[in-house]
Amino acid sequence: MVSDEELMSRYQRGDRAAFRQLFERYAPRLRRTMLRGLHDREVADDLLQQTFLQLHRARADYRTDASFRPWIYTIALNVKRSYFRRVGRRSEGALAIDPASIDGDPDELMAARELRQAVATLPAAQRQVVELFWFEGFSFPEIAGVVGSTHGAVKVRAHRAYKSIRATLERQGVTEPGQLAYLGRLAP
Amino acid sequence: MSTTDDHPQTEPRPDASGEFDDLFARIEADIERERGLAARLRALPRWLAIALAVGLILLFAGLWLWLWPRSDMHLYPDWRLLLELAALAALSISAVHTFLSGPRLCPTHEPLIALRLLGHLIVALAIVFMPPAHLTEPYLSAGTGSMLWPCATACLSIGTSAALPVLGLILLLDRGSAMQVPLTRMLAPAGAWLGGMLVLQLHCPILAHEHQVLGHAGVLVPVLAVWALIEGLRRARNESV
Numbered sequence: 570m571v572s573d574e575e576l577m578s579r580y581q582r583g584d585r586a587a588f589r590q591l592f593e594r595y596a597p598r599l600r601r602t603m604l605r606g607l608h609d610r611e612v613a614d615d616l617l618q619q620t621f622l623q624l625h626r627a628r629a630d631y632r633t634d635a636s637f638r639p640w641i642y643t644i645a646l647n648v649k650r651s652y653f654r655r656v657g658r659r660s661e662g663a664l665a666i667d668p669a670s671i672d673g674d675p676d677e678l679m680a681a682r683e684l685r686q687a688v689a690t691l692p693a694a695q696r697q698v699v700e701l702f703w704f705e706g707f708s709f710p711e712i713a714g715v716v717g718s719t720h721g722a723v724k725v726r727a728h729r730a731y732k733s734i735r736a737t738l739e740r741q742g743v744t745e746p747g748q749l750a751y752l753g754r755l756a757p
Numbered sequence: 758m759s760t761t762d763d764h765p766q767t768e769p770r771p772d773a774s775g776e777f778d779d780l781f782a783r784i785e786a787d788i789e790r791e792r793g794l795a796a797r798l799r800a801l802p803r804w805l806a807i808a809l810a811v812g813l814i815l816l817f818a819g820l821w822l823w824l825w826p827r828s829d830m831h832l833y834p835d836w837r838l839l840l841e842l843a844a845l846a847a848l849s850i851s852a853v854h855t856f857l858s859g860p861r862l863c864p865t866h867e868p869l870i871a872l873r874l875l876g877h878l879i880v881a882l883a884i885v886f887m888p889p890a891h892l893t894e895p896y897l898s899a900g901t902g903s904m905l906w907p908c909a910t911a912c913l914s915i916g917t918s919a920a921l922p923v924l925g926l927i928l929l930l931d932r933g934s935a936m937q938v939p940l941t942r943m944l945a946p947a948g949a950w951l952g953g954m955l956v957l958q959l960h961c962p963i964l965a966h967e968h969q970v971l972g973h974a975g976v977l978v979p980v981l982a983v984w985a986l987i988e989g990l991r992r993a994r995n996e997s998v
Contacts, residue, residue: 589781596777614780621784625791626932629802655992 573637581628591637592621599645605704607649616652620645639714642705646715687737688730695730698723798929803857806930810853813926814952817919818846822959829962832891838958841884845955848877852948853923856941857930870940877947881954885974889964900968912961912972917979920953924980928987946984950977 573594579587596617603613623644631640688699694716701707701715713723791800798806827833855870889897900908927945953976961973 592777592781592784596780618780618783618787622787622791623932625784625788626796626800629800 574633574635577628577631577637578633581631581633588625591624591641595641596621599641602642602645602705603649612652616645616648619648623648636711636714639707639711642701642707643715646701683738683741684734687734687741690737691730691733695726695733698726699730699734702727795929799932801930806857807854810857810923810927810930810948811850813923814846814849814853814948814955817923817952818955818959821915821919821956825960827958827960827962829891829893829896832893832896834890837890841958842955844880844884845951845958848880849948849951849955852877852944852951853927856927856944856948867940870944874940874943874947877951881951881974884954884958885969886966891964896962896964898965900963900972901965905967905971908963909968909972909975912957912963912968913975913979915960916953916957916973916976919956920949920976920980921983923952924949924984928984933991942988946977946980949984950980953980 571590573591576587576591576594580591599617599620600610600613603616604610607613607616620641624641627644631637688696691699697716698712701712702709707715709723709727710720713720716723790796801809830838852873855873924946927948931945954973957973957976963969963972
């Protein structure tokens, strides 16, 4: 399979089919990203449209030796944040954990709800790392690329977020190991 | 607890259903509309966009230095003039550089940018309010009293005529607020304003503080007004789309 980076490189050279392939690879997952905290498919698709337009405008800036995924996510999350700012909402407060991904375990469902509330109380910089790690499936080095920081600094933010969320959950009485399963993945 | 750095990667989901066809058609239509000078400027690599904007600032400064240099150059201490010019040029260029740089997603940059904006303001005001570099007449009392407004207006016009083209170019090269943290947008007028002040520092020998405030630092007012107007129009257009 041709890599994203190779496809982007081809698009830089004017290959429209490569752009179509990148769109097909990333549109579904970016739509899910846009829908998180938005729940409006039309708006999500508008934001997706803006994301790919920005990708087109910024195509000359893409360095083919850099990973494509953090680059397009940086654009997409900026577009999303810009939308929330425009309509006067805080995207971070609207973070949601997809209940479908929790297999119906009541303990985990409850933990997900409480976790969402705990995440919403985090400072923006920590919340961003949590969002990218948990919800977008980025590794810490990739997150560093997205936020323009170092790997070490991102791990520090994740660790602080982990401690803060854990303290919040413990204050709320969420202490069962099963309920904290999600949180464990964040501990660097 | 897990100690891994590597997150399990999600496999891309192929678009077999064709449900994204309409969306792709809309994106292709957007891309088709990306024609003309403005679209070409927006699509320039960021290093080139930055070089163009910085080049324009330096071009204006160079032209004024070459054609109409300040007449008290021989009286002004070299080190101080160099320091003031270097501070204005560096801040102006760094504002333009940050404004036109590629996308970054980091809310922690926002306080830093607020600090930078404050720093720009403090440096510009420090230059304006520093004790006169020399105490020679007529430079010391020129542009005061009945000549305050005529001289200040002349400098305001010169500074604004240098700052607005810079602002215009920066905004043409800009790819929009979606690519930046919010406060970064303020760096566009800040960079243009400091570029205008740089030109005035090279040209105007009047040392009176009131003249410097009104005629030099005052360039910020028309620059901010034009920037706010353009931003408002841009926002209104974005919301209507």
